[in-house]
Amino acid sequence: MARTVGSDGERTQAATRDAAAALIARHGYEAMSMRQLAAEVGVQAAALYRYFPTKQDLLYSLMRDHMDGLIESWKAARPAALGPAARLEHFVANHIAFHVARRHSTHVSNMELRSLSRERLSQVLKLRTAYEKELRRILRDGVEDGAFRIDDVALTAMAIIQMITGVIVWFRPDERLSVEEVTRNYLTMTMRLVGANAKQEERHVRDRAEFRAG
């Protein structure tokens, strides 16, 4: 068992995850074989099975890590003391930054839920729900304190997540807009989508200027 930990093993696992995410994003989970993956990583297939006893274990590991990472990144970015508009801004900015930096695992997470076993699917969906709840809480707080005008909090949360995850479908960092410019545009659209009123929008612009300056 000693050989499964330590830096060599960790490097192999990390390389395996990266290669698997890229292969699955390119060809689909079912079309990828562990043999093909091993060749890509430059190890024997047996070495992979040490870390990921089945292909399904590997897929689950990718998806769980993706969601754990997303939730962790939001916990680190989440401002405790700010109002709903500023919290929504941080949520959107963190979500876009996280996904743009993880194009492959985002594709895997979005496309291969179909390939998870029922039990593991329910584990991954639990993590998704926990993450979406964070957004719903922000939206609900905004409705309660009059900052947002929203007809259906759950629907609006889904619409925002689809809209901002969609950035990775078309955005390439070498195009006419930088990721910062794209994010700024999506922040403005999100604020309008939640019916943030003009007064709130002014306050939010001021908060943002302070946030960027700080």
Added chain:
Amino acid sequence: MARTVGSDGERTQAATRDAAAALIARHGYEAMSMRQLAAEVGVQAAALYRYFPTKQDLLYSLMRDHMDGLIESWKAARPAALGPAARLEHFVANHIAFHVARRHSTHVSNMELRSLSRERLSQVLKLRTAYEKELRRILRDGVEDGAFRIDDVALTAMAIIQMITGVIVWFRPDERLSVEEVTRNYLTMTMRLVGANAKQEERHVRDRAEFRAG
């Protein structure tokens, strides 16, 4: 050649398309074999090759039909004489209705661009661009006549399309909301997202009432 047309052949082709879209949505294009597809349709593999000489021909046919159908449905739904807000409403409603009714081919279209040959990819992307241009024109008209407040027309068009196509990811018709209620919510969110001003929103609500009554 006579046997490739006529009602039997057409039925087989239609059944093949439907079965292929379902199989690809479930397993991915690379994982699907023509043999598996033939078994699903209940014919010999040779019968499929008569209509679709290669698996790639079949995929291209699915994707082209999906985009042709979307563009046709919009041409039929597009109101010529109405203002930008009402045209935007028709665009969103048609887009959601079209995709909710074609869950499998929507998944194929969104996930399998990666599997098209370069030349065919460029054909499908041309159709996408033509469709997106329709939305960009509505948004630009709305900016010009003061109905919409939009910072970047191209980005806003992408955001709207991602948001409204995303409905099929989570929407199931037997859940708490009907497709009409979901559409109504998305129309409101879209109007806010494009910064339709209050006056415009009132006019738009009136137009909609007339449209539904008419």
